[in-house]
Amino acid sequence: MHIVVCIKQVPDSAQIRVHPVTNTIMRQGVPTIINPYDLFALEEALRLRDKFGGEVTVLTMGPPTAVESLRKALTFGADRAVLLTDRYFAGSDTLATSFALSMALKKIGAEFGDPAIIFTGKQTIDGDTAQVGPGIAKRLDRNQLTYVSKIVETDLVNRTITVERRAEGGVQVLQSRFPVLITMLEATNEMRRGSVENALKAARAEVVTWNAEAVGIEDLTQCGLRGSPTIVKKVFAPGGRTDEVQLVDNEGNPEARANALIDAIFARSPDVEKDLFDQAAHHF
C-alpha cells in the first residue's frame, strides 16, 4: 500500500511574537518545525505501513529550506520525500496550494504508484484554515474523511477504511473506499522517536525535488500570489484579558477546599449550578 503524507514546515508558533506597535508577526530568527497536526498524520501512515507493508512518501511544498522538514520526516521512518519548490509558488493561499499539491500528487502516483491514502493534518498552525486537505481531495476527485480521530479498521481485500470522525455533538463512524484523503486530528497518537539508523538514512536519502514545470503545471496563473484570491487585510494582537482572579480559601483538607471552590463557582455563576442539577436530575 502506498501512502502519501502532506506536511508543511511552519514557524514554531510557541516562539512567535506579535510586534506591539506594528502588529506584524515577528518571524525573524524563529525556528521552524513540522506542522504538529501533520505529525499525527505521519505517525498514522507509518503505523499502517508497518502493519500492512508498502511505502510512505512525504510531500511538502515550500522554499528549498523546507527540505529540513522532509529529512526530519525521514528520520521518523518515512521511505521517500518529495519537495515541490518553485518561485512561482510563493504567496500561495489554500486554493493555489491545493492546486500545486494535487499536481504533485498526480506525478507521485504516476512515478511511485497511486496512493491508496493521502494523509494531511487537519490544519496548519500558521494558517489555521483546514482547507488544503479538502481542496486536494476535491481536485483529485477523491473521497475525503476529515477531522479523523481514529482509524478503526483497514480492509485491504475490499479496499476500505473505517474511521471515527469527531463531529459537533458526537463521533461519527465512517467508511470509505480507497483511494481516500484523510485529515487527522491532534492527539490521535504519539509520534515515534525514530532511531540512529533512520537519522543516518535520512541524511543520505535523496529528496526528490520538482518545480512547477516538472509536475506538469502549464497555467502559472493558478499558482502563487496570482492564483490566490485570498487577501489578508489586517493582523493584530488581541488585547489583554481583564478577568479578575479570586483566591479561594485554601485552608483545610482537600475535600473542604474542593467544596469551597465549588461554592465560589456557583456563587459567581448561578446558571452553572442550575444546569448541573438539571443534568443530575435527568440521569436519575
Place this chain on the structure above:
Amino acid sequence: MAEATDKLLSRRDVQFCLHDWLNIGETTDAETVDAIIDLSARLAEEHFLSHYKASDTHEPSLDADGVHILPQIGEALGHYADAGLFAAGFAEELGGFDLPFLACAASFAHFAAANVATAAYPMLTAANARLIAAFGSPAQVEAFARPQIAGEWFGTMCLSEPQAGSSLAEIRTRAQPDGEDELGQRYRLQGNKMWISGGDQDVSGNIVHLVLAKVPGIDGKLPDGTAGLSLFIAPKILPDGARNDVSVAGLNHKMGYRGTANCLLNFGENNGAIGWLVGQPGEGLRQMFMMMNEARISVGLGAAALGYRSYLLSLQYAQERLQGRPMGVRDGEPVAIIHHPDVRRMLLSQKAYAEGSLALCLYCAKLVDAHGDPDSTALLDLLTPIAKTWPSEYGLAANDIAIQIHGGYGYTREFHVEQLWRDNRLNPIHEGTTGIQAMDLLGRKILRDGSALPLLKAKLEAAAKRAESIEELRGLAPSMLQAWSAIEACLQQLSDRPAERAFDNATPFLWAFGHVVLGWIWLEQAVTAARLDRSAETQAHFAEGKIRACRHFFDSELPKVAAWLCAVEAGSDTAATAPIETF
C-alpha cells in the same frame, strides 16, 4: 508530538556547542546530529527520567539467582538499544553507525542528566566493547563485542580489588594458563573484584567482564607492579551456555548511583573462571589506558550533566518560589526568589559551572575525534585530567547550590536536587580520584612531558585576540593571560624543587590550572555568542546569558587562581611533614 523539553539540558545550549562553536557540521551532517539529539532528549525524558526516584528507593537486591534490578531499567535500556544508541559510535563493519564521539557524547549527556545510574550500564558496555574491538582477536570481537554493540549483552570493567583501588599494582587476581581454543589463549581466573558496576543484573542476555589479572611466573609468584597486568574476557555465561565460575559475593550499598548494581565479584571459587586473554600478556594496563581518555571524559560529562540538571531545576524553582520582597520594599506581594541578588549570584555560578563543564567535555570529545592529528592528541592528553575533575568537583558545586536555592525543600527527598548531589558525589572518586588526576596532570602531563603546554597557550592567546576585537568582551582576556603567566611562573618554581616535594600541593595546582582552562572555554563561548545573529529575542537573550556567565566567571572565579598558586609556590610542607600523631 511529545517533543522533548529542556528539562535535562538546554537544547539551545547543546546546539550552540555542537554547531555554533564546535562546527560539528564540518564532519557530520548537521540535521542528522540534531535528529539524534532530539531522539536522545526524548528517550531520556520518557524512559530514564521516569524512574529516577524509583531506582534510588528500590536498590538492587541479591538472592540465590543473582542480582535483581528495577525492571524499568531493563525497559529503558531496551528502548536505548532499539534506537541504535549502543551502536552509535561504533564502526559500520561492527554493526555500528560510525557517529563521531562528539555526537555520542552530546547524546549521552541527556541520559546522564536524566538518570545517571541507568545510563551507567550503556556507558560501561560501550567502554568494554570498545576495548575488545580495539585489542581483541576477530573471533573475540565477533563473540563478545558485537552482542554488546547491539545492546543485547552488557559489559563491566573489573579492575579494583578490596586491597587495590587507586593502586592497581596491588592486584592479586591470578590467571593460570588453561590451553587455547578458537577464542584465543584460555586462562583460569581466581580472585576478588571490588566496586564492579553492573557486576550482575537480570536484564541483559549475558554480562561480559573485562578483568585485569596477573599471570604467575614459573616460580608461581605474581609479578610486582603494573607491568604484569593482563586483560581477560570472562563472560558470565560461556559460549556453550554453561555458567562461568563467577559469583556475586555481595552488593555495595551506596550513597548515590543506586540503580547501578555495584558488586563484589568472586572469580574462581570452584575450578577457576574461564577468561580469554586480550592481546598479549602484560599489556593490560596499557590497553586500559588507551581507552582512559574517553572513559574519563565520559565521567566528566556525566558530572556536568548532573550539575546541569540541578541548575535547570534551580532556575525553575527560583522563578516559582515566592518569598520576601526586594531590598528596601516592606509592603506588597512577595516576589519570586530569582529577584534576590544572592539567588541570582548562585544561579549564575551554577550556570558558569554547569555550562562550562559541558562545553569543556564536548570540546575534549571533539579532540577525541581528531585522533589522527598529533597536536589534538597531545592537547587531549593534557586536558583529560581537567575534563575529568573540573566537572566532577564543580558540577557537584552546582548540585550543592541547587540544594541551597531550594532551601528546606531541597534538603528533603521530595525534590530531585538532593539525589542529584548524592549521585554526583561519586564522580570525584571513581576513574581516578581528584588527587590521582592532580598528580597525573602535574607529573605525567606537565613536569615529565610538557610539550602540550605551548599548544594550550596558543589556544588561549588566539581566543584572547578574538575577544579583544569584540567591544562587549574587551578587557576580559588580559586577566586570563595574566593567570596563565602565573601558572608558567609557578611551574618554573616547581621544576626547581626536589621531585619528592613537587606533589605536596598538586591538587591546588590542579584547581588553578583547571580554572584557567575554564576561563578559556568561557571566553571561547562568549566570542561565539557575541557573533550570533541576535535579531530574534530568544537568540539575544541566549547570547547575553553566555556573555554574562563568562563575565561572572572572570569576575568571581578567575581571581581564585592567584590564591591557589600562592599555596603551591609557598611550597608549604606543613601537611606533608606533620607527624601522624598530630592529626
